[in-house]
Amino acid sequence: MDLEKLKIGSIEIENFKNVSYGFADFSDKNESINVIGIYGQNGSGKTTIIEVISFIRSMISASRIDEDLFDMLHTDKIAKAHVSFIINNTHILEYEIELCKIIENRKNELGTLENREKVILLSETLTTKEIKQGSQPKTIIAYKRSETLLSFFPKYRFPNTKINQTRFYLAQKRSEEVFSSIIFGSIIGDFLSNSKNIESDLLELYNIIKNDIEDNLFIYSNRMSGLININSNSPIPLHFYYEDKKQMAYGVLPLPTANSATIAPTKLSIVKNVFDQINVVLPNIIPGVQIGIKELSKQLNDDGQEEFVIQVVSIRDGNTIPFRSESDGIKKIVSILSSLINAYGSPKAIVAIDELDSGIYEFLLGEILEVLSRGAQGQIIFTSHNLRPLEVLDKKNIIFTTLNPNNRYTKKTDIKPTNNMRDVYLRSIQVNTEIDGLYDPTNIFEIQKSFRRAKKIITRIDVDSSKEGEN
Numbered sequence: 442m443d444l445e446k447l448k449i450g451s452i453e454i455e456n457f458k459n460v461s462y463g464f465a466d467f468s469d470k471n472e473s474i475n476v477i478g479i480y481g482q483n484g485s486g487k488t489t490i491i492e493v494i495s496f497i498r499s500m501i502s503a504s505r506i507d508e509d510l511f512d513m514l515h516t517d518k519i520a521k522a523h524v525s526f527i528i529n530n531t532h533i534l535e536y537e538i539e540l541c542k543i544i545e546n547r548k549n550e551l552g553t554l555e556n557r558e559k560v561i562l563l564s565e566t567l568t569t570k571e572i573k574q575g576s577q578p579k580t581i582i583a584y585k586r587s588e589t590l591l592s593f594f595p596k597y598r599f600p601n602t603k604i605n606q607t608r609f610y611l612a613q614k615r616s617e618e619v620f621s622s623i624i625f626g627s628i629i630g631d632f633l634s635n636s637k638n639i640e641s642d643l644l645e646l647y648n649i650i651k652n653d654i655e656d657n658l659f660i661y662s663n664r665m666s667g668l669i670n671i672n673s674n675s676p677i678p679l680h681f682y683y684e685d686k687k688q689m690a691y692g693v694l695p696l697p698t699a700n701s702a703t704i705a706p707t708k709l710s711i712v713k714n715v716f717d718q719i720n721v722v723l724p725n726i727i728p729g730v731q732i733g734i735k736e737l738s739k740q741l742n743d744d745g746q747e748e749f750v751i752q753v754v755s756i757r758d759g760n761t762i763p764f765r766s767e768s769d770g771i772k773k774i775v776s777i778l779s780s781l782i783n784a785y786g787s788p789k790a791i792v793a794i795d796e797l798d799s800g801i802y803e804f805l806l807g808e809i810l811e812v813l814s815r816g817a818q819g820q821i822i823f824t825s826h827n828l829r830p831l832e833v834l835d836k837k838n839i840i841f842t843t844l845n846p847n848n849r850y851t852k853k854t855d856i857k858p859t860n861n862m863r864d865v866y867l868r869s870i871q872v873n874t875e876i877d878g879l880y881d882p883t884n885i886f887e888i889q890k891s892f893r894r895a896k897k898i899i900t901r902i903d904v905d906s907s908k909e910g911e912n
Contacts, residue, residue: 463849481842770800784819844878
């Protein structure tokens, strides 16, 4: 079985950041939605969805988890993430993980005890179900932390032999050392590939999620945006997909933009192809602007292989300037455009973008989303503060955050086709009639008074400083 179509059907979150519980449904009438916007007040759980999707992607790819994860968890509380993937419109794959942050005493390099945070992987489960009436879910693999060496299920798939006990122990140990997935790690992956106790169709589904998710699920976080904007030479992630009669290529290629970079000829060819795609769309979004590659020189790497020294440039009306000199808004658009093009053309591409509206002109944002909602074959999940998308997207495409930490995500079903969703949303905020609330009310007069009080504090500091000078 090959991966042809990929969608996220839903995501369920417990005890991540300020979300005690939240369920976000990315489908409508049992059909997946290609463009989903997440709206809500600052600090209401919008970014948490993007971060949890990013975390799940890292677990499935068996990558080492960034220690930033520690800040998302509450000490001594079990956190859970559950995501359902729709595969080829024929199967649902559900991945669930449970973890917990604890504080433990460890000896540092000096030999003294100090408190350190540690995240423990409690369980991982991968199940599947055919999308047809009467189908029953099947467990592909499940792991539960225990004091015994054998903690994998179903048990018949993981016979308790001495060789297997050693394998499973090493898998657990490796996961604990770098905090990564156990069930998608190389040891368990190799074991399943060579096992006679797993059905071929289940193994195919396991390999699809293990091998294909990483290259087809792209995350654009605020952190990534910030690094690009400050010219830190953080690479633009080019999310590419193309095929012709000779080859098919897809994946993510990082490309530094603040300084020059070295690149192999094969990768340079991919970059030029992706830039050609971007330059078909970019001038229609930002008139008169294109991007390109300037080849500065050739050299040999340590292995004696030829490579190019290149620089990313911006071309405006025939004038070439370094791309690092462009505005933050243009950098943002270019950095996500390859991913949006990929999601528009590829039914197995998923793009999750935090604060899509940041640096993008309001009217332009609406036009881009309208085009994507009409024609995208892949899936785009985004958060936004700008309300313009509420005027161009259908109610089924919008998820709102609430004030209730135990029910963070909701959809508004009381919007008629003749209603303007933006007006309905603003009226709901002003009247505050929603059961769980969509906005924690602010008071303009209290805001004004607080500014005055703050000014008095500054004035008092100035006066006190002048008195000290006299003394």
